[in-house]
Amino acid sequence: MKEFIEILEKLKGKKTLVLCHDDADNDAIGAGFAMAELTKGTLAVPQRISEHALELINKLAARVEVNPNSQEYELVIVVDTADSQQLPNIALDEYLLIDHHRNNLLVENSKANIYHLVDSTCQLVYHLYKEMEESLTPAVALALAAGILGDTVGLTKASNKAIIDLGNILQDGNIGYSTVLNTFKISGKIERLQKLKAATSGEVHEFLDCVLIYCRPDKNFLFYVATMFLELGTDLALVSYQEDGWIHLRLVKSNQCITNHNVSEIVKKASEGMTVENFWGDQYFAGFKGQGDYDQLIKNIFEEIKRVSEQKED
Numbered sequence: 001m002k003e004f005i006e007i008l009e010k011l012k013g014k015k016t017l018v019l020c021h022d023d024a025d026n027d028a029i030g031a032g033f034a035m036a037e038l039t040k041g042t043l044a045v046p047q048r049i050s051e052h053a054l055e056l057i058n059k060l061a062a063r064v065e066v067n068p069n070s071q072e073y074e075l076v077i078v079v080d081t082a083d084s085q086q087l088p089n090i091a092l093d094e095y096l097l098i099d100h101h102r103n104n105l106l107v108e109n110s111k112a113n114i115y116h117l118v119d120s121t122c123q124l125v126y127h128l129y130k131e132m133e134e135s136l137t138p139a140v141a142l143a144l145a146a147g148i149l150g151d152t153v154g155l156t157k158a159s160n161k162a163i164i165d166l167g168n169i170l171q172d173g174n175i176g177y178s179t180v181l182n183t184f185k186i187s188g189k190i191e192r193l194q195k196l197k198a199a200t201s202g203e204v205h206e207f208l209d210c211v212l213i214y215c216r217p218d219k220n221f222l223f224y225v226a227t228m229f230l231e232l233g234t235d236l237a238l239v240s241y242q243e244d245g246w247i248h249l250r251l252v253k254s255n256q257c258i259t260n261h262n263v264s265e266i267v268k269k270a271s272e273g274m275t276v277e278n279f280w281g282d283q284y285f286a287g288f289k290g291q292g293d294y295d296q297l298i299k300n301i302f303e304e305i306k307r308v309s310e311q312k313e314d
């Protein structure tokens, strides 16, 4: 931390790039926004922003550049990124790093870093602000808080430390918790319409030990739609969207669901042999972007869920 701050202070006022991982989520955008505010730098992503971080960007009125030329900057700060593969088309030369991912491959070559295995990168940025005795504006507090909520799945997976940090961030930035929760709701009328359309087009499928809703919204709001179905009480939600030959898909499982379904393993197995551009997730969440036979993929997912449901417990 000390070395990191020394470099920041030495390069103060220099042209700074704050770079998030591709498909940037709330933690990356939140941490990146706070670092860009601190350094008066440019916030950027390699290619795209994740759909569920768009609302936060909107609320922050943040400017996010796409596909920046890192060579044009005198200081590059990489946030929430574990691997150069998450930075497509970016030439990384000298950089500072702030991250919380296990097995980080960028730490070793960083000029200085803040690297700890906490719940979110936003917490590390908060501690940097504290250490530098910088005050939190309401916008920075909102960004950091939204990042913590994002990476802890709405605090359901949060450690005590993350909850304490969140409380302090709200206090320091003088904002209410409800302001943060609002960044996770769809605000515009058009989006609400999409949500209602999705809700009324969901198909309910019953398995031996769980209920699944399958839905194909006509816009790429997969995260919102999936979360909405969980809120309505389903055990599993399968939501997909096709565009330009690409299949975007999410399979999510409720935290309250105690079946053996590991959604990330289910999607991985079901998509074997397909062209996979992006795949991420865990037991409760699977995200997929790829190409191949759509109907077969869905059929495989249903079969795999059924197989797990019917597996005998020993």
Ligand SMILES: [Mn+2]
Binding pocket: 027, 028, 080, 100, 119, 120, 121, 151
């Ligand atoms: Mn993160």
